[in-house]
Amino acid sequence: MMKLKNDISDxxxxxxxxxxxxxxxxxxxxxxxxxxxELAIRAGCTPAQVRRDIMNLEVLGSPAKGYEIQKLMAGxxxxxxxxAPQKVGLAGVGNLGRxxxxxxxxxxxxxxxxxxxxxDPTKVNRVIHGCRCYPVDELVSVVREENIQVGIxxxxxxxxxxxxxxxxxxxxxxxxxxxxxxxxxxxGVYVENLDVMAALERVAFFAxxxxxxxxx
Amino acid sequence: MMKLKNDISDxxxxxxxxxxxxxxxxxxxxxxxxxxxELAIRAGCTPAQVRRDIMNLEVLGSPAKGYEIQKLMAGxxxxxxxxAPQKVGLAGVGNLGRxxxxxxxxxxxxxxxxxxxxxDPTKVNRVIHGCRCYPVDELVSVVREENIQVGIxxxxxxxxxxxxxxxxxxxxxxxxxxxxxxxxxxxGVYVENLDVMAALERVAFFAxxxxxxxxx
DNA sequence: TTCACGCTGTGAATTGTTTCACATAGTGTA
DNA sequence: TACACTATGTGAAACAATTCACAGCGTGAA
Ligand SMILES: NC(=O)c1ccc[n+]([C@@H]2O[C@H](COP(=O)([O-])OP(=O)(O)OC[C@H]3O[C@@H](n4cnc5c(N)ncnc54)[C@H](O)[C@@H]3O)[C@@H](O)[C@H]2O)c1
Ligand SMILES: NC(=O)c1ccc[n+]([C@@H]2O[C@H](COP(=O)([O-])OP(=O)(O)OC[C@H]3O[C@@H](n4cnc5c(N)ncnc54)[C@H](O)[C@@H]3O)[C@@H](O)[C@H]2O)c1
Numbered sequence: 001m002m003k004l005k006n007d008i009s010d011x012x013x014x015x016x017x018x019x020x021x022x023x024x025x026x027x028x029x030x031x032x033x034x035x036x037x038e039l040a041i042r043a044g045c046t047p048a049q050v051r052r053d054i055m056n057l058e059v060l061g062s063p064a065k066g067y068e069i070q071k072l073m074a075g076x077x078x079x080x081x082x083x084a085p086q087k088v089g090l091a092g093v094g095n096l097g098r099x100x101x102x103x104x105x106x107x108x109x110x111x112x113x114x115x116x117x118x119x120d121p122t123k124v125n126r127v128i129h130g131c132r133c134y135p136v137d138e139l140v141s142v143v144r145e146e147n148i149q150v151g152i153x154x155x156x157x158x159x160x161x162x163x164x165x166x167x168x169x170x171x172x173x174x175x176x177x178x179x180x181x182x183x184x185x186x187x188g189v190y191v192e193n194l195d196v197m198a199a200l201e202r203v204a205f206f207a208x209x210x211x212x213x214x215x216x
Numbered sequence: 217m218m219k220l221k222n223d224i225s226d227x228x229x230x231x232x233x234x235x236x237x238x239x240x241x242x243x244x245x246x247x248x249x250x251x252x253x254e255l256a257i258r259a260g261c262t263p264a265q266v267r268r269d270i271m272n273l274e275v276l277g278s279p280a281k282g283y284e285i286q287k288l289m290a291g292x293x294x295x296x297x298x299x300a301p302q303k304v305g306l307a308g309v310g311n312l313g314r315x316x317x318x319x320x321x322x323x324x325x326x327x328x329x330x331x332x333x334x335x336d337p338t339k340v341n342r343v344i345h346g347c348r349c350y351p352v353d354e355l356v357s358v359v360r361e362e363n364i365q366v367g368i369x370x371x372x373x374x375x376x377x378x379x380x381x382x383x384x385x386x387x388x389x390x391x392x393x394x395x396x397x398x399x400x401x402x403x404g405v406y407v408e409n410l411d412v413m414a415a416l417e418r419v420a421f422f423a424x425x426x427x428x429x430x431x432x
Numbered sequence: 433t434t435c436a437c438g439c440t441g442t443g444a445a446t447t448g449t450t451t452c453a454c455a456t457a458g459t460g461t462a
Numbered sequence: 463t464a465c466a467c468t469a470t471g472t473g474a475a476a477c478a479a480t481t482c483a484c485a486g487c488g489t490g491a492a
Binding site for chain 2: 173
């Protein structure tokens with residue numbers, strides 16, 4: 001019944017992830033303390049925002065020295081990371097799927113892409129970037145057996161809902177969806193849509209808007 | 217001095233992009249009208265949200281028939297698209313860069329990736345997915361000459377700032393950044409950060425949170 | 433030891449976004 | 463023609479995120 005560290009917003013979690021990477025970089029540059037305004041500049045936000053976000057952690061800074069980087073990182077990790085590395089499954093080993101396998105392979109102690117799935121017989125039963133690739137028919141059983149909790153969807157739009165349904169039947173609790181559609185999931189499953197098409201349309205729109213402002 | 221259709225929020229623009237794709241699908245299924253609640257279900261939002269977003273357009277619906285799909289799509293396009301297809305440049309033809317080239321190649325009338333850039337001599341001076349690949353030293357001049365207004369950054373994190381600086385010197389007004397860092401840009405340049413690492417950390421975090429809620 | 437400084441932690445204010453709720457109007461029916 | 467129905471368009475309310483602003487404190491300087 002105790003209140004967990006749960007009431008952190010979506011966006012705040014994303015910023016904590018970013019702060020952690022920035023702190024790692026600072027650490028590698030030999031720094032051991034940091035002020036909110038330094039992190040803010042690197043993260044592209046305000047010092048007040050940084051301090052608010054740090055309030056979600058059980059870490060205190062000192063006015064004279066700022067925050068201890070080691071402590072901050074530990075605080076962030078205790079919120080973001082689970083005790084054991086989290087298992088991730090990937091559906092769709094096409095252009096994007098392979099890029100994602102390469103990107104996460106080895107780089108992230110907190111995540112491991114344990115299994116990949118594809119419907120193309122020429123792609124399955126191989127190991128790609130250290131990850132075993134299974135036929136998609138085995139998705140539910142492998143996800144269940146391996147206790148995979150997070151799914152990444154990188155199949156064509158038309159197949160996305162079906163693959164999502166199977167991930168959910170396998171018991172995943174979170175999904176990252178790259179297909180340019182919105183998928184339906186049971187309550188209790190978190191979905192993050194990474195809509196690259198919409199993102200590029202936003203960029204183009206605001207670029208145009210800014211040029212209009214300049215031009216006038 | 218007239219007020220342009222400018223006061224549309226970031227998020228609303230993203231949703232309009234999504235609506236357009238959903239409408240295209242409906243059209244292909246033979247539909248010609250649509251109600252706000254139908255779009256809302258497909259877009260994963262509320263009917264009120266859909267109607268608010270449509271208020272940004274100069275399109276009216278009728279209570280009895282809903283919205284005319286053709287009119288809605290035309291309204292969205294008149295806000296999102298520029299008159300001519302917009303030229304886009306891509307820096308970094310690695311795993312992700314190639315996936316992006318494949319993704320946008322031919323698929324999007326409103327965007328064309330006109331030029332790609334890489335520092336690796338084995339990758340340049342070829343055509344990949346229909347796009348000419350230049351040495352990165354030529355980035356500024358090609359962007360300027362071709363009048364490329366949008367840049368996509370898919371180089372390693374350590375190179376991102378430098379590439380962004382060059383895009384800006386070339387005169388781009390918008391950037392989509394896949395590198396897991398925040399880059400500095402001159403005022404008047406719009407940056408959209410697509411932070412896949414942060415997105416996956418969010419998914420993992422909320423998946424864990426939901427499982428805790430369930431488990432209790 | 434005392435003082436001045438500048439940063440933290442946070443309540444309050446502000447800004448931005450989403451939802452509510454209802455007056456209004458178009459359509460089908462009788 | 464008149465009525466019942468249902469969905470739109472939107473002002474206002476609710477909610478969420480960000481920024482302001484300042485009390486309080488720890489440090490280093492003198
Ligand atoms: N390539 C990109 O940069 C990019 C960017 C953003 C979004 N996306 C989206 O990501 C998805 C994948 O894109 P891509 O470029 O890798 O496409 P792709 O065609 O290269 O790869 C799709 C893969 O999914 C597999 N597949 C098809 N149906 C399947 C099923 N039912 N179960 C399992 N696997 C199946 C195919 O065999 C193929 O290997 C698409 O929805 C696309 O819109 C791609
Ligand atoms: N692969 C993914 O799925 C993925 C996902 C999210 C983010 N990212 C990010 O996208 C970026 C690229 O990822 P990737 O997996 O394609 O890496 P990659 O190593 O496969 O490709 C990087 C490419 O950039 C080129 N390059 C290096 N320095 C350059 C420079 N100064 N100018 C121009 N080109 C240069 C390299 O020659 C290479 O072709 C990285 O920042 C990565 O963190 C990748």
